Amino acid sequence: MGKLFKNEPSSLPQSLKRIKKELRAKSKKFPQTPSLNEKKIIEKIQLQTQELNVNNVTRTKAYLDFYLKHPEIHWAFLGHMVSRNGGWNMTDLKGGLLTRLLSRTEALNFFNFLERGNWLIFQDAYPQFLLYEESLRSGKNLFYLLPFFHVSQFMETIWNDFWYYHDPSILTISLVINEQSYLEKRVIHHPTFKKEVFDSLEFMLQDILSMNHILFPFTSSGRVQLIGETLHHFQSLHERILLGKRLYKILYADQKRLQQVLQWAKQTPHTGSRKDYWPNIFNSIEEVVPGTELKRRLKGCQLTPGAYRFYSPYLTVAWKNQTHEAAELGDWYKSWKVVYYLLDDQKTENGEIENDYCKSLERLELAAIAKKAVSLLG
Template identity: 60%
Template sequence: MFSIKDIHDLIKACKGGIKIFGFKKRKNAAFTRDLIELKKELIKSKTRPLPTLSIDEKVLIKKIKRKTEELNHSNVTRTKAYFEFYKQHPEIQWAFLGHMVSRNGGWNMTDLKGDFLKGLLDKQSRQYFFSFLERGNWLIFQDAYPQFLLYEESLIRNRKLFHLLPYFNVSVFMETIWNDFWKHGDKYILTIALVINEQSYLEKRVMDNNHFKQTVFETFEYKLQELLSFNHILFPYIKNNKIKLMGQTINQFDSLHERIMLGKRLYSLLFSNDQILKESKSWAFENSHTGSRKDYWPHLFNDVKDYAPGNFYIRRLKKCQLRKGVARIYSPRLDFAWKNVEHEPAEEGDWYDDWRVIDYLLEDTQKIDGEIVHEYCETLEKLELATIAKKAIFL
């Protein structure tokens, strides 16, 4: 049974908003029984001891760690692994959301060696930016993928195995969420919980990391990218045999709250409309991830240079179309742009410390507008002009 205090606490949090997360909910929103159950389980999880492992469980843990490590070589292998898992288990919607967002991570990495940012940033700055993007991409995979494999093994054995998640340094928050999913099958709660988990997991290890603060967030180059709004998340899809784009833009990437809310909006774009989901999956099936933006706009981008070295840079873009007779924008494949990285082990520690984070699990009713093409095209033209201006100044 649930006490009057339980219900009072939850309704109070819902009506008044939660200051720690910096936003308020709809006035008439109410927590469901499931979320009240989650609150109780999350409170209990703090005092839950680590289970004693059987020989079989020790073998399974090693197997999952080994497979995760094998697939965690680069953004390309991670992105493919998410999609392959989703094809086998479409009920795990985050796997497709993660796949599509991870594609964007790869495009951002190769942009650093493409025509525009290579001209705006010096070599060391580009290396810092790549290290930041690569570390975050690596960390999320080594946290999320073992969860997927443990879920898959639970299905095979027909019994839940989520008590083993602490041995992969996965938050107790997710152990509670996976147990809830096994019981209720709520895809929305699981997906948004994974969004919360992965972004909270990154907060201490990347966003609050002193090295990345000094080399990325406090630099002029980072402010320049914010100024140029080069923070678009693009989701290609196929409609009437043509590739279309939808997406969202974030201008406060260093805000945990904004990243979680972005994740919720991106989820809504992909999964609130069955036709859009079908068209997005069709594009993903037909276009393997290479890291080059040629994957979605081959009319504008190419993964080889169409022009001779040393040619004076001229304006090529007008409303996301090439001017007559000019070369496409260079956007290399990831395996050509960057070498694979050997990472230091992930920092230990559990981010979860407040049950009220489940406030983010409330489903928003606001309709999300995925229009992104006009804004994205303007960004490309700004980047082109900035690159031309810099070349002109330093000629």
């Protein structure tokens, strides 16, 4: 994996030394043939995962349902909130702004990119959760079965460590490392997505407009507020992992705010529409009559007097369920040095994002109006 950081620390805390030792001692080997009971466990987990891996809405709900049963698995809630954002990004492609900037083909390509990543992460992460649940039920460590789900040997080491030492932070950040590394060849550097998404002008436009915001809504002082982070370099594995660490800290560093976000999530079913958090600005029904002249409607995260809300459809209305090809096989793990990502950088994250997000929406609206004006002149 090469050198991860400019100044790699000379020593590691004891908790990471033991993980380093286990990773260095682990050799790649094929699992033994499972027993009849183990086969039943594997098949049950595969079926449960398949039944819930239907679309972004079912996946997102599954993460939250699991977290409510097992709050010690912090990634399940982090994954739930990030997956909500994935759904909002998917419906944006059929919403009131991006439909004016993207062609149908471009929108479909971008959706396929988002959907494939969302599907892949779920089919990799959720069996790990169910195997943990099965281990609790049986009172026995069953993580030696992870290879049957094609889960990285890195995570087998981490789950074994969690089983004995119960460190939720190590497990969460390890899952961030694992899922982002898992996507690297299968999505980020996949030839199709590179050509149809990353090399397109529209994706660059999205990056310039800073629309890669990850939002965590919560209710405080009688109104919904937003915290979160922005990712500018989506193609960088290193940056995506660091983003995941920051998001985890934003979500879990303040226990009062964590409970506020959790309360909002429990009270607000995920639909994919941005109406879920800002019904005063977004609506799941198109309010603008076709042919209406485009004018600025948004200023400072408030609609101008008498303005129509922005269209943000439900995900199940915007997109049909997709059939996916099986995940490409192969283990991303190569070097124990990924352990350095598990170090705490001691930085505090305030998560302030609402103002930046509002400015991005305004820029996006202006871009849509400008493109419409150009098309009329043409």
